[in-house]
Amino acid sequence: xxxxxxxxxxxxxxxxxxxxxxxxxxxxxxxxxxxxxxxxxxxxxxxxxxxxxxxxxxxxxxxxxxxxxxxxxxxxxxxxxxxxxxxxxxxxxxxxxxxxxxxxxxxxxxxxxxxxx
Amino acid sequence: xxxxxxxxxxxxxxxxxxxxxxxxxxxxxxxxxxxxxxxxxxxxxxxxxxxxxxxxxxxxxxxxxxxxxxxxxxxxxxxxxxxxxxxxxxxxxxxxxxxxxxxxxxxxxxxxxx
Numbered sequence: 001x002x003x004x005x006x007x008x009x010x011x012x013x014x015x016x017x018x019x020x021x022x023x024x025x026x027x028x029x030x031x032x033x034x035x036x037x038x039x040x041x042x043x044x045x046x047x048x049x050x051x052x053x054x055x056x057x058x059x060x061x062x063x064x065x066x067x068x069x070x071x072x073x074x075x076x077x078x079x080x081x082x083x084x085x086x087x088x089x090x091x092x093x094x095x096x097x098x099x100x101x102x103x104x105x106x107x108x109x110x111x112x113x114x115x116x117x
Numbered sequence: 118x119x120x121x122x123x124x125x126x127x128x129x130x131x132x133x134x135x136x137x138x139x140x141x142x143x144x145x146x147x148x149x150x151x152x153x154x155x156x157x158x159x160x161x162x163x164x165x166x167x168x169x170x171x172x173x174x175x176x177x178x179x180x181x182x183x184x185x186x187x188x189x190x191x192x193x194x195x196x197x198x199x200x201x202x203x204x205x206x207x208x209x210x211x212x213x214x215x216x217x218x219x220x221x222x223x224x225x226x227x228x229x230x231x
Binding site: 004031033035040041042043044045048050056058059091093105106107108109110111 | 158218220
């Protein structure tokens with residue numbers, strides 16, 4: 001079946017502009033995650049959605065970052081007033097949830113490469 | 118100091134060699150240990166998954182976890198050029214909701230020379 005898809009694949013923006021990054025998870029996956037991958041930094045957790053529960057936003061680096069998930073499926077990560085240090089690859093992952101709440105392996109999308117000039 | 122430390126490499130070995138990749142960590146609450154492989158311009162894909170200490174083998178890949186030393190390893194036997202990628206270790210504390218909030222190492226870039 002189809003994997004996690006993300007759009008756009010590349011985004012170049014000017015400092016101070018807002019950007020929206022989209023993630024389409026695997027159909028039926030209730031859990032959705034956003035990570036950021038910067039050069040030499042590895043993957044950094046940003047936010048986690050699980051079903052209808054309140055999202056875990058503990059990884060968001062500042063209040064310029066926000067995310068929403070509509071209808072329990074598609075998610076949008078918004079970065080307001082972008083800064084050069086926001087340049088990174090933004091990765092989305094999704095996983096299914098078993099009975100008793102245990103989540104399965106996270107499957108990653110190809111990422112959106114964001115460049116802030 | 119980062120919670121998970123991983124030598125970024127790069128690491129180059131000849132085809133057929135045994136590759137050893139390692140990570141150390143400081144958080145004793147980590148219970149789930151994973152290795153992901155990431156090809157250039159692609160998202161990470163799960164290779165191996167281990168709960169707590171011990172060894173796990175899957176084909177040419179063996180994952181080892183030593184919780185007493187806070188040290189995990191991935192061994193690749195009979196390495197192939199197609200194994201050339203960045204290998205990321207990942208860990209989580211786990212809870213009632215399984216593997217959310219993975220903490221990753223920085224990744225080791227591996228090249229297998231034909």
